Amino acid sequence: MSQRYYPAESSSRGARRPFARAATTPSEPSERAFSDSGYGGSISEDVRNFDLSELSELNEDMPMPPSISTLTAPGADATDVDRRQHQMHIQQMHYNQNRVALSRSIYRTIDTLEGLQNMNQTWPIHYPAVQRPEPTPMQRKVSMTDDFFTPDTTGSPSMERFAPVRRALTSFDRRPSREVSRSGTPEPRLMSPQISQEFNILKLDLRIGSLSQSELVHSLEKESIASLLDNKLTQAIKHLRSLRDRIEDTASKVLVTGDLNAGKSTFCNALLRKKILPEDQQPCTEIFCEVLDCRVNNGVEEVHAIFKGATYDRMDERTYEARPLKDLEDIVIMVDKYSSAKVYVEDSRPIEQSLLRNGVVDIALIDAPGLNMDSVQTTAVFARQEEIDVVVFVVSAENHFTLSAKEFLWNAANEKAYLFIVVNRFDNIRDKVRCQRMILEQIANISPQTFNDSQDLVHFVSSNAVIDGKDPDKSHDFDNLESSLRGFVLDKRARSKLGPAKSYLLNLLQDLEQLALINNNIAGRELDALRSDLAQLTPKYDESVKARIAVSDECDRQIEDTCNAVYRNSRREISRTIDDVDKGNHIPWRGVFNSFQFAEETRRAMLESITRAVVEAEDGARRSTVSGVGAINALGVLHLKQEYVERTFRPDFMFKKKRDALGRHIKTQLDAFDFFDFDRQEKVAGMSMSLTVLSVAGSRMFNISSWIDGVVQATNIVGLRNAKRLIIPAIIAGVGAAAYWLISDVQRAIPKKLAKKIKRELAEMDYVHQNSERISKEVRKVLRFPAEELRSGFQKNIEGLKVKKEEATKRKGECEVAVKYFGNLLRESREHAGAVRRYDLEAASNH
C-alpha cells in the first residue's frame, strides 16, 4: 500500500491569529497577468497565469496560519521561522489559486448546464438505451450492439460503451418499427440502469415507486424524459452552487456517518475526548448533531435544538431551543420536534491536539443518524453530502459493509475521491488480520482511491477505549487515526475541501462530454438524412404543383367534351323522335264511334315515344359519364398513385331526382277539330267552292240569263214539281257524301292533328333544349365529383409535401444548431475537463 502523504506534525500548528494578506512575492505565477475571462480562455492558463496581487479575495478567506512562535519548535532559529512562514504563504497562495480557478470552473459549468437545458427544450437530448440483463457492478461496460453508431473516430472511449441511442423527445425517428418489432416491447428512451452507470452525475434515477427499473423505463412517456433530464440538470446546477458556497466557506464540515450502531457517536466523543453525544446499544441518534467549538457561541456550551421546518439562525431564538448539553440524549430522538441540533462544546485541549479548536480552520463534526435506520433518514444523509467537505465513514468491524453502506460510498465517490473510513469495534474481532484483509478487499471494490491510500484513510480502531484510556495500544491506534484525520482536514485542506468540487466537476464534465459526443453524432446523421430528404422533396413538390395545374385543365376539358357530346346526342335523339312522332304508332282503329278513344291512345303513344327518346338519351349520357369518370380516375391513379381514393360510381343513380315528366308538362287536350283534317278538307272544299264561284262568275260574265234559262228549261222539261223533288235529295246526297268523306278521314286526321299540336307545344316549351341541357348538366354534376376528388388529392399531396418540406427545413435548422452546439459542447467539456484535471490540489498540500 503506497503512502501518498503523512500527517503534518501537530507541533507545526500554533495559535490562531487573523490571516494577514499574502505577500505578493514576485514568484513565477504572480508575475503573469491573470485573465479574468471565465469562458474565453483555457482554465489552465487562468490558473497558471494569474497575478495574485490583483486578487484581494485570494488572501481573504483563510485564517492566517499559526503564529511563528507556535509554528516552530523551541530553539528553532529565525531562518527556519522565515522559511516556514514563507511556506505557509505559498501554501495559502496555491490553495487560493485553486479555489478561484475551481470557482470559475463551477460558474462556467453552470452556464454550460443552463445552455444544455435550453437546448433540451428545442432539441431534446438523446440517451443511450440497451436491452440487456443487469450486469454485476464489475461488468459495467456495455458493448456496441447495433449499427446505429459507427465506432468513435475521435479517440474517445465513450462511444464504444454505448448501445443504440434514442431521442428523448423527437418526431424524427427513422427506425421505430424495426426496433420495436425486434425487441417486442417499446424501445426505452432512457438510459438503462446499465448504461446509466456509465454516467456519473447525469444518470436518471429510476428507483421510483415500486416499479422495477426496466418496467419504469418502458412505462415512461418519451415526453417525460426531457423533463427528467431537465430536473437532473437543475439538480446539478444546485449542487454546483452549493459546492461553490462550500469552497468559499472558511469552515470545514466533517460528516460522521455509517450504519446503525456502528459507533458513530462513540467515535465523535472519542475525537472530542468527552462524552458529549449519547451512546447506546439501541439505535439512538435520529437527528443530525453538528458539534462546533463553543467560541462561535460566545463561549457558551449548550445545544441549539433546531425546530423542524426552521432555518437555523443563532441570533434568532425562534428557530431553535437552547438547552443544556445533558439534554442531548433526549433531543436526539425527538425527530418530530427537531430537525437537527447544533452542539457547542468547549475543547480545552491544546490546539495541536484539538480538532475543533485547531488554530487553522473551523471544523464542524456532524454525527448523522444511522444509514439503515429508515429510508427518510438515509435519504437525508445522502442529501447532506452536498455541504460536506470530508466524509468519515464508520463501519463496524463485526458487520463489514452493508448494502446501504456500499450505496452511500458509491454515491459519495462521485465527488469525494477520498473517503475516511473508520473500522470501529475492532476490539471485538479475534482474527484481526483476516478481518483487515477482508475489509480492505471490499474497500478496493468500493473506492479504489481510498484503498490506494488506505494507510492514511482506513483505520481499525476501538472508539470506546479512547476516553477511558485504559488500553494504551488502542489509544495509540486512535491517535494515529486522529492525526491522519487532522492532517486530512487541515493540511490537506485543498484535497479535502477543494477535492470534492474538482471530482464533481470532472465527473460532470465527463458526462457532458459523453452526452455531447452522442448527440453530436446523432444530430450529424439526422442532418445528413434531412438534407437528402429535402433534395428529393423540393423537386417533387415543384412537379406536383405543375402536375396539379395540368391535370386540373385536363379534367375541365374532359368534363366539357363529355357534356357537349351528351348535349348534342340528346338533342339529336329527342328531335328526331319528335319530328317523327306521328309515325310508327300502331293504334288499332275501332271505328268512328271509338275515334275519341283512338285519339287518346294515339296521344299517349306519341308522348311515350318522346319519353322513350329522352330515356335513351339519358342512357347514352350514362355511358358517356362512365367513360368520363374512368378517364378522370385514370388521371388520378397515374399522378397520385395509392394516394388517389377512387370513389365507387353508380351510374344507375343518375337522373333519379330530375326525371322528365312529359305527361305533366304537355297539356294537349283533344277537341272536335282534332278529328278532322281541315287542312285537307278545306283544300277539297276550296276546290269545289272555287268551281262554284267560277261557274257563277262565268255564267255572269258570259250569260247569266242562259244559266237561268237552262234551269228554267230543265224545270220545264222535268216540271217544277219534279225539279223541287230532285234538288233536295241531291243536296242531301252531297251533304252525306261530304260527311262520309269527313268521317272516313278521321283515322288519318287524328294522329296528324295531334302530332302537330304536340310539336307546337314542345316547341313552345323548348322541350328539346331543356331536356338536353338537363341531361348534360347531370353529367357535369357527376363528373365534377372525381374531378374534385382528384383536385383535392393533388391539394392534399401538395400540402403534405409542403408540410414535410417545411418540417424538414425546420428540423434541418434545428439539427444544424444541434450539430454546432454539441460540437462546441464536446470541445468545450473536453478542454474544460483537461483544465480542471490540471488543477494540482496536491501541490498546495505538499509545500
Ligand SMILES: Nc1nc2c(ncn2[C@@H]2O[C@H](COP(=O)(O)OP(=O)(O)OP(=O)(O)O)[C@@H](O)[C@H]2O)c(=O)[nH]1
Ligand atoms: N466493543 C465496542 N463497542 C463499541 C465501540 N464503539 C461503540 N461501541 C458501542 O456500540 C454501541 C453503539 O454505539 P453508538 O456510538 O451509539 O453507535 P451509533 O452508530 O452512534 O448509533 P446510532 O447513532 O444509533 O446509529 C454502544 O453501546 C457503544 O458503547 C467499540 O469500539 N468497541
